[in-house]
Amino acid sequence: MATFTMPVRISDMAGRRSTTLDMLVDTGATMSLVPRSTLSELGIRPLREMEFILADQSGRTYQVGRALIRLDGVEEVLPVIFGDDDTEPLLGQSLWKSSASQQTPYMDGSST
Numbered sequence: 099m100a101t102f103t104m105p106v107r108i109s110d111m112a113g114r115r116s117t118t119l120d121m122l123v124d125t126g127a128t129m130s131l132v133p134r135s136t137l138s139e140l141g142i143r144p145l146r147e148m149e150f151i152l153a154d155q156s157g158r159t160y161q162v163g164r165a166l167i168r169l170d171g172v173e174e175v176l177p178v179i180f181g182d183d184d185t186e187p188l189l190g191q192s193l194w195k196s197s198a199s200q201q202t203p204y205m206d207g208s209s210t
Contacts, residue, residue: 101122101123102122103120103121103122104120104123104169104170104189105118105120105121105169106118106119106120106121106167106168106169106187106189107167108132108136108137108140108142108165108166108167108178109165109167109168110140110141110142110165110166111142111164111165111166111175113166115139115141116166117136117139119132119136119187121187121188122186122187122188123188123189124189124190126153127188127189128190128191129162129176129177129178129179129190130167130176130178130179130187130188130189131178131179131181131185131187131188131190132165132179132180132181132187133181133182133183133185134181134182134183137163137165137178140165142163142164142165142178143163144161144180145161145162145163145164146162147160147162148160148162148179160179160180160181161179161180162178162179163177163180164176164177164178165178169189
């Protein structure tokens with residue numbers, strides 16, 4: 099199975115503070131996960147805690163906030179998971195499926 103990343107702009111709700119991250123596209127994830135330190139630097143605060151089932155079928159509670167996320171010309175306010183600081187940023191389906199970037203990557207780097 100091929101893996102690929104996409105550049106994603108994450109901003110605070112007012113759009114005043116932002117950063118661009120290369121996020122691993124995770125077609126099995128519903129929400130996007132961003133390191134806690136990145137979200138904190140942008141002034142994004144946790145709003146609640148949610149329980150998630152991970153790929154290994156274990157459960158874990160994460161804090162969740164809201165961010166302005168831009169991918170491939172599509173910008174939406176979406177929930178983001180506050181991940182551990184050493185976690186690779188993951189792009190969940192919520193924005194990826196609505197963007198123009200929904201392409202099938204091939205191992206040689208081309209796409210449909």
